[in-house]
Amino acid sequence: MAAQGAVGGGAHLPELVIEGTRSPTTRAALAELWLHRGLVLAFAIRDVKVKYKQAILGVAWAVVQPLGLLVLFTLLVARAVTIRETDVPYPAFALSALIPWLFLQNAVVAGTGALLADSALVRKIYFPREAPILGAVMATAIEFWIGVGLYLALAPFVGARLGPTAILVVPLFVLCALLAAGVSVALGALNVYYRDVRYVLPFAVQLWMFASPVVYPLSTVPPRWQVLYVTLNPAAGLLDAFGRSLASGMPPEPMLLGLSTVTTVAVGWIGYRLFKWLEPAFADVI
Amino acid sequence: MSIAVRFEEVSKEYRPSRARYASVRTELSALLRWLVRRRRPSGGPLERRRALDRLSFEVQAGEAFAIIGPNGAGKTTALKLMARISLPSAGRIRLCGRVGALIEVGAGIHPELTGRENIWLYGRFVGMTRAALAQRFDEIVDFCELAYVLDEPVKTYSTGMQLRLGFAVASHVDPDILVVDEALAVGDAAFQAKCSERMAHLLRLGRTLVLVSHNLSAVEALCARGLLLIEGRARSLGPVHQVVRDYIDWVDAQHHSAARPAGALLRGGGLVLTRLTAHALDGDERYVFRPGEGIEVRLTVQAETAIRSPWFSLGVSDGRPGALIMCSMLERAEAFDLAPGEHQLLCRLPALPLAPRAYELWLSVRDASGAVDILDWSCVGSIRIVDPSPPSGPGALSAPWMYGPVRVPFEWSKG
Numbered sequence: 001m002a003a004q005g006a007v008g009g010g011a012h013l014p015e016l017v018i019e020g021t022r023s024p025t026t027r028a029a030l031a032e033l034w035l036h037r038g039l040v041l042a043f044a045i046r047d048v049k050v051k052y053k054q055a056i057l058g059v060a061w062a063v064v065q066p067l068g069l070l071v072l073f074t075l076l077v078a079r080a081v082t083i084r085e086t087d088v089p090y091p092a093f094a095l096s097a098l099i100p101w102l103f104l105q106n107a108v109v110a111g112t113g114a115l116l117a118d119s120a121l122v123r124k125i126y127f128p129r130e131a132p133i134l135g136a137v138m139a140t141a142i143e144f145w146i147g148v149g150l151y152l153a154l155a156p157f158v159g160a161r162l163g164p165t166a167i168l169v170v171p172l173f174v175l176c177a178l179l180a181a182g183v184s185v186a187l188g189a190l191n192v193y194y195r196d197v198r199y200v201l202p203f204a205v206q207l208w209m210f211a212s213p214v215v216y217p218l219s220t221v222p223p224r225w226q227v228l229y230v231t232l233n234p235a236a237g238l239l240d241a242f243g244r245s246l247a248s249g250m251p252p253e254p255m256l257l258g259l260s261t262v263t264t265v266a267v268g269w270i271g272y273r274l275f276k277w278l279e280p281a282f283a284d285v286i
Numbered sequence: 287m288s289i290a291v292r293f294e295e296v297s298k299e300y301r302p303s304r305a306r307y308a309s310v311r312t313e314l315s316a317l318l319r320w321l322v323r324r325r326r327p328s329g330g331p332l333e334r335r336r337a338l339d340r341l342s343f344e345v346q347a348g349e350a351f352a353i354i355g356p357n358g359a360g361k362t363t364a365l366k367l368m369a370r371i372s373l374p375s376a377g378r379i380r381l382c383g384r385v386g387a388l389i390e391v392g393a394g395i396h397p398e399l400t401g402r403e404n405i406w407l408y409g410r411f412v413g414m415t416r417a418a419l420a421q422r423f424d425e426i427v428d429f430c431e432l433a434y435v436l437d438e439p440v441k442t443y444s445t446g447m448q449l450r451l452g453f454a455v456a457s458h459v460d461p462d463i464l465v466v467d468e469a470l471a472v473g474d475a476a477f478q479a480k481c482s483e484r485m486a487h488l489l490r491l492g493r494t495l496v497l498v499s500h501n502l503s504a505v506e507a508l509c510a511r512g513l514l515l516i517e518g519r520a521r522s523l524g525p526v527h528q529v530v531r532d533y534i535d536w537v538d539a540q541h542h543s544a545a546r547p548a549g550a551l552l553r554g555g556g557l558v559l560t561r562l563t564a565h566a567l568d569g570d571e572r573y574v575f576r577p578g579e580g581i582e583v584r585l586t587v588q589a590e591t592a593i594r595s596p597w598f599s600l601g602v603s604d605g606r607p608g609a610l611i612m613c614s615m616l617e618r619a620e621a622f623d624l625a626p627g628e629h630q631l632l633c634r635l636p637a638l639p640l641a642p643r644a645y646e647l648w649l650s651v652r653d654a655s656g657a658v659d660i661l662d663w664s665c666v667g668s669i670r671i672v673d674p675s676p677p678s679g680p681g682a683l684s685a686p687w688m689y690g691p692v693r694v695p696f697e698w699s700k701g
Contacts, residue, residue: 014382016382017378017379017380018373019373019377019379039410042411046407053398053399053439118394120394121394121411123393124371125411125413126370126385127411283372284372
């Protein structure tokens, strides 16, 4: 892999030594990514522009998706689910979970496909290959914040108890984005080698939704299983924290959120290492 | 002088095709078979395709360097390694300065976005900063001559317009080392001329140019040194004239016969061009000439039926579109009727005032009406002009591309 050499070969220009035999350290990879942060932003801006270019409703689509699902869930599921400890109306809970969940889902789908969608660029231009993936995740973040705006506007009508804890949505979003990025780079890298990933993904994401507290609150899971649940599925702890801080006006459960955070960071790190390990041959295989 | 690019024993291998577009199913079944039989699925070690084999060379800062060779010799692979698109399997590459690659420009242009938006995006993709783009935006728009459609989506552009947009952006990145693939040689004649001029401009600014091309004339016109790649190995490395010479010799050796054009070269409308040879004015068959020396081109054609006044046109080209010199019967209104059978036609040029490099011979034949081609305009052979005493004034021009292709007598005086 490439490494910025300290050896001054030319009179004034820094020398770059390229060797294909080693993967870069995480630190070196992140430094290289930081150098290309403008490029990540450029990918994100392009994705947003392209997405809304020909959509008549434009940004309204970001509102239609959560609202439609909210109505559906409320009509179909509300009576079957008993909300014990959160005791907020079901629509408030469902909307507080749907907005971060839709971000996770859309970001993972867009991020996983991003590298292949830009395969022409990968074959012609050098850049850290995670740039289009992270750009796609960033582009999806806009919908999340539109969704949060929608939530704040609807909160009085769906019976949410908005309080100061709502501000926690910012750090929780960062964790969600890290989780989405970690999953996306891992699946995106595998997608280059195994095109099956693309076909399995929509189904897997659906399963993930039902395995996460989106339709039902975390409190419906027996307490003794909750620790294992949020450790295996970091989305669960994050979504529960969203529900508590946005809908119930309570602080998140520190234990559950902590476990989910640990798993999220682990997913991010493992995903990135996997990506960097597979990255050197991307241009040859894609 | 410092070194801009340095390849140290660089090898590049590609995994065999089994690994490409593999599916989980094939991997799983391979794994199962391995578990059962304890050996590799293909029975033996996988054969890897070696595109570059321990390649070493250096490119000086500020020089124009050519990489030539037949298809599949590893030229594009070498470029991709230089541009960091692909990584070497072994060995080391040292780069001094920022590399800009013109390899199939426009790969990142998005059809739904406008020209303006695409300049901003594509500029970022190829490595320009926001500030650099803002500064050069007008220059880029000027260069691609697309100001009048700048706010239209690129999908409404013609292919040529999209290409111009891509090249305009990519060539304004202003890298220290510019790496150019011959894929650039698409687009109309005016655009190609613009591309060449842009490369020459960057050279004048002291940038380093690495050019991959099949167009030997263009290579000789632009570059000072070169590398001949054959099957991933360096066959020849040095002054471009020598390297081009070695390449032509290698091609000759591949074709075995000394008289290069052999067999049916062109066929159509009852006429077959079976042989084309070049001769010095004294009749010697030769393909290497001095500047200003005369030349006779001999064509052997086979008429399958009687052909009334076929119009022959012979052109000399330096590889750019259009002929440098055109010798057409159509201009003189003189043609010969051909009876069925073999005929020899001679085209004599008493002087060929061309600068040293390789040139192509082109031929077309029109029917009696003078409007329809019997034989299409095609390249049928090549010759070389070699100067035994290269120009050596106190300020001999610094780069070969500065010499024009045509040499005429001239004199400077003080009025």
